[in-house]
Amino acid sequence: QTNKQAGRLENVVGWYHSHPGYGCWLSGIDVSTQMLNQQYQEPFLAVVIDPTRTVSAGKIEIGAFRTYPEGYTPPDEPVSEYQTIPLNKIEDFGVHCKQYYSLDITYFKSSLDSHLLDLLWNKYWLKNWSKLRTSWFTPVLGQWHLLEERKRKNQHFPRSHVIV
Numbered sequence: 814q815t816n817k818q819a820g821r822l823e824n825v826v827g828w829y830h831s832h833p834g835y836g837c838w839l840s841g842i843d844v845s846t847q848m849l850n851q852q853y854q855e856p857f858l859a860v861v862i863d864p865t866r867t868v869s870a871g872k873i874e875i876g877a878f879r880t881y882p883e884g885y886t887p888p889d890e891p892v893s894e895y896q897t898i899p900l901n902k903i904e905d906f907g908v909h910c911k912q913y914y915s916l917d918i919t920y921f922k923s924s925l926d927s928h929l930l931d932l933l934w935n936k937y938w939l940k941n942w943s944k945l946r947t948s949w950f951t952p953v954l955g956q957w958h959l960l961e962e963r964k965r966k967n968q969h970f971p972r973s974h975v976i977v
Contacts, residue, residue, distance in 0.1 A: 837876030
């Protein structure tokens, strides 16, 4: 009604937000928000984008979701796509993951979109590469220091404790 009064013919069909660095899925708050909106307007969908992973991977990280009706139990289905969820978010993900489902998404990338992604990539590639390298290298470096310390103290270090 308000759109028509303002001279806008478009209808709102959903909402979007970002999860910087932790993937595209619905948190508990997101599930509640989506359920509430679906009660009052159809169709209504939630779109989540991860700008951090988009920049670091060089491809759009995006998901679209709808919630199941309250009380509905979805059938157990094999996971069709795995995603990495940070440990500090895994509980929120797991508690609510059976309350919503993903929608198939198709999108196109214009030449302007490609240009903007290239600019972002060029601006942030070193920072992202450093993060990736550090996240892989830190545990290895820790093991190396432990081995060096024990070697210096002439202590035995069982092979089973070395991560390769």
